[in-house]
Amino acid sequence: MGAKILIVDDEPQIRKLLRVTLQAHGFTTIEAATGQDGIIQAGMIRPDLIILDLGLPDMDGTKALSQIREWSVVPIIVVTVRDDEEGKVYALDHGADDYVTKPFGMSELMARIRTALRHVANQPDEPVLKIGKLTIDLARRIVERDGQPVRLTPTEYDLLKTMATNAGRVMTHRQLFQQVWKGQNYETADHYLRVYIGHLRKKIEDNPAQPNLIITEPGVGYRLVIPSES
Amino acid sequence: MGAKILIVDDEPQIRKLLRVTLQAHGFTTIEAATGQDGIIQAGMIRPDLIILDLGLPDMDGTKALSQIREWSVVPIIVVTVRDDEEGKVYALDHGADDYVTKPFGMSELMARIRTALRHVANQPDEPVLKIGKLTIDLARRIVERDGQPVRLTPTEYDLLKTMATNAGRVMTHRQLFQQVWKGQNYETADHYLRVYIGHLRKKIEDNPAQPNLIITEPGVGYRLVIPSES
């Protein structure tokens, strides 16, 4: 996942424990020992989640909570030794997204972090390749040319995909063949390629007879040019 | 505020306690004593939040949790006597938004309810999909075409649901089969698909012979097109 998590706690051993565990779960961690520093870091780094200890030396943790909430909706999980119900209610009503009492189980905290992150779940951007007037949406398996969808057969699509993911680079006959016709022995290979390159050109080139997208490198292979070149 | 809250708990005295307290705070309450009834109520009433006891007589509470999560993003606060960490992690990772252990303080629960409601306050997520002239109400399990209800068998519905929740995207044969025929081995799979895609087309396409909703991507799978495309 790799979300950035800001740890605001004055006890070094707690910070270390959190840091190690979080990093073991694939998160990136930033640390702050004081409320003041925590607020600054929250503004600078823009973490995806904040773990906030209420028992800070320089200021009341709830103060830090309120200050961060003035401009940010980042999920904040409050972690504290105080177990009084009043404190929980206060923190939750002042913007905390969860409240965990020390000592807490690490796996529970991790689950609560996942839950909090889920609330702001904006699914990661889909990989969309853009090469000139060509758009290739790998997740949706959609190819568009000037916004118009282009119908491709599986082999055509695979071929275009491998060239697009290596756009600007020359792909040798052998490389293309092995990527598209997986695990078949190289026989009439470059003839297949010629046929399918032909199909592709007919479908995505303005003028298939004079291709300016799929360039042939004689004796070597083919190359999908990226727009800056002509 | 007046949010509707569904209470799913088999103990009448707990339900009463929750009902009285919640109503005192201005909430509207609905009650269910069993998991089965809870799931039905969740679909019928569309509560703004659900309080779910895991210790239900008729079914495992986590089962109910998962079922509701299939079509709804309503906040669910799990309330239970079980205090084991494993259970907490499991529930949180399966869609619960919070986990409170009995006995709990009422004011804390109220604060956690307010926090949970805050999360969905600014993202009204209707569990109703609209794709062209097709309307799919995931909560009520109702499909309409031009306002006319469409009768679907369970398998047909599951198939349409998985395609609709991934509208615009190509679903491979394998993906569709695993979603709809859960945990069966891939054998005559794509044949089942052909048959059921045929059924669906007959029921939702204007002209089943020339489908413009469920289009087949030969060699790959099927795609439910979203209206902007033709």
Next chain:
DNA sequence: TCTGGGTGTAAAAAGATCGTAAAAATGGAG
């Protein structure tokens, strides 16, 4: 001008996949 490797189109044959109807099996309700 002829020759030959590498290349580009077209269209055929071969092969795989797809759509439909309808029969057989399954399973739940009464």
Next chain:
DNA sequence: CTCCATTTTTACGATCTTTTTACACCCAGA
């Protein structure tokens, strides 16, 4: 047990892809 809706299986023709075959091309170099 019987009925009925649904699912699974069977069968076959239609359609789409891939592979194969055929031939024209361009451009060196002899």
